[in-house]
Amino acid sequence: MTDDRPGAVLVLTNSLDATADVVLHILAERRVPVVRVDPGVDLYNGASLTTRYGTGGQRGALATPTRALDLRHVRSVWWRRPTAYSGPLELDGQDAKFAGSQMFWGVGGILASLPHAHYVNHPWQIRNGEYKPAQLAAALRAGFLVPETVITMDPAEARQFCTEQPAVYKPLWNTPYRDADDRAQQVWVREVNPTDITDAVSTCPHLFQARVEKSFDVRLTAVGARLFAARITSPELDWRRRQDLLSYEPISVPDAVAASVAGYLTDMGLVFGAFDFAVTADGAWYFLECNPNGQWAWLPSALSDPIALALADQLEKGPTA
Incomplete structure (x- = not known):
């Protein structure tokens, strides 16, 4: 089936990504054309990618066994959780290392440089945003309280x-x-x-x-200008350790924190961010980190469904989002 109409959404993720499934179901209901591919796996299993550069500009195509996508007509790219690049299974040693490196720099470079596409998030900005020292520096510039x-x-x-x-x-x-x-x-x-x-x-x-003497934690998920905050109550210092002991409820975001979130996203070139805060008894929100490709579907549906809708909106709107 050909799916090269202007406005297709390209989703780059592994086949087991249940979080992506939630958003793709919404896009399907809206009849937004979508091509889902895991380039590190699928390009060795029937998919193909070719790009040309020259006097005619940049053009190319990504084809899977069921879809064909003109790379000039990509509305948005959702860079979720694609499999790490490696060589084909029949190679080992230096040959596999060489092939994997060429995949990373070649395929990764093509898919990160699509003309006119709206990235959520751009892979280079994801990588930049994963450095904790860079997060702390950006948090200070944005005006967050930082321990x-x-x-x-x-x-x-x-x-x-x-x-x-x-x-x-x-x-x-x-x-x-x-x-x-x-x-x-x-x-x-x-x-x-x-x-x-x-x-x-x-x-x-x-x-x-x-150590912040916190009363509770907050996971704040930002999708563009839309903020979704969940208060997390846990007996653990690190709430991730015993998620069976957590309780969640929505919480409003102070104006100063919302302004700093906007500044942080702009500074780091991000559309999406999963922020973690420790909140003290007197209401001070301390920035802990921001995952530029964080998970959110583990939240209860009352908290995660609005995030899924906001992401679908971003991908559907494309460069105008």
Whole structure:
């Protein structure tokens, strides 16, 4: 089936992405043409991608076994959770590494450079926005309250910081880690005492942050100018650790926080952001982080359905959104 009409939405994600399914169902009900592809997998399984550049400008096509998309006619690109690029299964060693690298720079470069397309979010802005030091710097520029934070490889600096106030440790990236028995491990946010800090801090950068004496957490999902905030009550320091113990309810966003969210998104070049805040008893909202490609469908439907509709609106409107 050909689907090269002007205004098609290109969705880049893996086949198991249930969050994408929610939004795609809405777009289907609205009869918005959609092409869904996982380039790191599908281009080895019947899909093809070709682009030309020259005197005729930029033109090309993405074809799957059921769809054919003129890349000049892409209304929006939703860069969700595509599979990481790698070489075909029959290759190994240096050959696989070379093929995977060419996929990353070639296919990734084409799909990130479509003319006139509206990106939610652009992959380069997603990557830029995932650096926690960049998040903290942008949060300060946007006027958020930010807990005192140090990132260091110096054990003495780390001990001094944790002596000055109650502190927590956070990983700078959620790096996959397995123990000696090959069991997956998760590094949660946790309290740190100065005596906990060893010279092992010198092996890589560590992030230590003043512990916010919070009354509750807030997950604020921003889709363009539309903000959806959920108050999260949990007995855990890191609410992600025991999601079966969470309770949720909608909460209004203070005007100052909304203004800072808008400034942050503009600064980082984002359309979508999943912000986490710690809120104190006196109503101060402390910025913790912003995931530029965060999940939201895990929220109860009363809180997640409006987010899905807002994303569908963004993708349907395209460059005018």
